[in-house]
Amino acid sequence: MEFRHRVIILCLCFLYLTAVDSDLASDRAALLALRAAVGGRSRLWNLTASPCSWFGVHCFQDRVVELRLPGGGLIGQLPIAIGNLTQLQTLSLRFNALSGQIPPDFANLNSLRNLYLQGNELSGQIPEFLFSLQNLIRLNLAKNNFSGPIPSNVNNLTRLSTLYLEENQLNGSIPDINLQLEQFNVSFNRLNGSIPKSLSGQPASAFNGNSLCGKPLLACNGTESGKKLSGAAITGIVIACVFVLLLILAILIFLCKRRKGKSSRSPNLVSTSGEQTAAQIPRSPSAVEIQDKSSGVTAPVSGDQKGKTGLVFFGTALGGFDLEELLRASAEVLGKGTFGTAYKATFEAGLVVVVKRLKDVPVAEKEFREKMEAVGAMRHENLVPLRAYYYSKDEKLLVFDYMPRGSFSALLHGNRGAGRTPLNWETRVTIALGAARAITYIHSQGPTISHGNIKSSNILLSDSYEARVSDYCVAQVVISPSTPNRVDGYRAPEVTDPRKVSQKADVYSFGVLLLELLTGKSPTHPQLNEDGVDLPRWVQSIVEQEWSAEVFDIELVRYQTVEDNMVKLLQLAINCAAQYPDKRPSMTEVSKQIEELCHAASQKD
Secondary structure, three states, X not given: OHHHHHHHHHHHHHHHHHXXXXXXXXXXXXXXXXXXXXXXXXXXXXXXXXXXXXXXXXXXXXEEEEEEXXXXXXEEEOOOOHHHOOOOOEEEOOOOEEEEOOOHHHHHOOOOOEEEOOOOEEEXXXXXXHHHOOOOOEEEOOOOEEEEOOOHHHHHOOOOOEEEOOOOEEEEOOOOOOOOOOEEEOOOOEEEEEOOHHHOOOOHHHOOOOEEEOOOOOOHHHOOOOOOOOHHHHHHHHHHHHHHHXXXXXXXXXXXXXXXXXXXXXXXXXXXXXXXXXXXXXXXXXXXXXXXXXXXXXXXXXXXXEOOOOOEEOOOOOOOOOHHHHHHOXXXXXXXXXXXXXXXXXXXXXXXXXXXXXXXXXXXXHHHHHHHHHHHOOXXXXXXXXXXXXXXXXXXXXXXXXXXXOEHHHHHHOOOOOOOOOOOHHHHHHHHHHHHHHHXXXXXXXXXXXXXXXXXXXXXXXXXXXXXXXXXXXXXXXXOOOOOOOXXXXXXXXXXXXXXXXXXXXXXXXXXXXXXXXXXXXXXXXXXHHHOOOHHHHHHHHHHOOOHHHHOOOOOOOOHHHHHHHHHHHHXXXXXXXXXHHHOOOHHHHHHHHHHHHHHHHHHO
């Protein structure tokens, strides 16, 4: 009897182990089908080992429960195979080059909790079978080419807390979603109609770039959502509007007559007629005081020439206008950065400059002026020169040359869809060399002098796409210790105070910039860290597997003749972004190596 029991137990164990092996074999076959179809980092898998040891694959009780290959160079259409991973709980294939439709066998992923497919080129309608996966908690399909309506059966996902569908081509209206969503975004699609009341508590940014109305955006038809006005109320509103318009017209006529006999005493940077992006730089009371009381109100300065109302100029290139004329120039907002808001100011004579209005300057006037004097004295062909500055108690302005081609960040990351002109290797490496030379020059001004805020949006471009480095050496006087750090993706790990950035920390930031140039990925994108990996560590993990080709931006893959130089620049970038400062090269060495790469490329040409 005891012998029989043992035989039965052994048989059951054998059947269990056979079933486990069979399930894992099925998972292995599904992964191999994926590898054959889209390649990328899946080619790193050691096929002689268990699939549970493969890169990006995680198992529990001998079943694949997670597959994470973000930014893994996967190219092509997903095969009908992933649906066989029936115990899969997390699937992350974001930021690849996957195309086509989501395979129908995804409907078999009943255990799936997290699906991250953003940043690909997937197309077609969002399949309704995704909303039959009852365990789904996070669904991210952003930045693809999905079209058609949002499926009406979205409410089937009772556990869903995150739904990201932004930057697709979805159309139609938003269905009445009655879910407790913590994160939601459908911005920059082709949606129309009113926003469901259930979503009215979401931020306005979640709906921008569509033809939508209702809370939190403007009310539909100019009325409160769900309320209708009576005929008498509408008549009253019309009469009130006419009265207000007449009153405004009378005031304008009065002001125009009054102004004819007086000079302009309160100029602003006024937008040109019909310019939608134009703006005004509000003027502080101290600026008014300086203009109206020209007898010695401004503090003494030591620039090359002092403007009539406190503007301090460096050199003679921009002489000939004063603060009042600057404030009168037509203005266009270029953007808001770490240090403040930048405006493009155009004078009637055609002169164009950039005015940066600083905010939260924590240092005293003397220190501010001393720093600006030092910055204004710097001259290099790859720097955006500081032409003038203005200081008062409530207003600090910096005046720079205008760079017509915008920033390297916009050139690299903007318009990644159809119609984009690929950014070639020669342009990228030339920009890198120009930026390196500028930072090398800054470091040559003294051992404690650093840029302090290196990032791709601070690399501006001339008409011929040559690099011009901006925002240099002002972090110490503009950033306060309590200022939130906005450049975490570029910040060296040893930097705790954004005002105290060493030259070696600059090298780290420049290394991240080079990685951005080579991979085409922005290190500050919030979704990059969804899997807990920053750009330097992501690149390092691939290089360690000797699969460097998967790192490069898809736009660079075509330049096979310079692949060796691309790998050399990649290694230089990794060295610059080393965790420990003493392991990083100097900017002089960095400039020399990039120059050698440019010379080698020209020799091949």
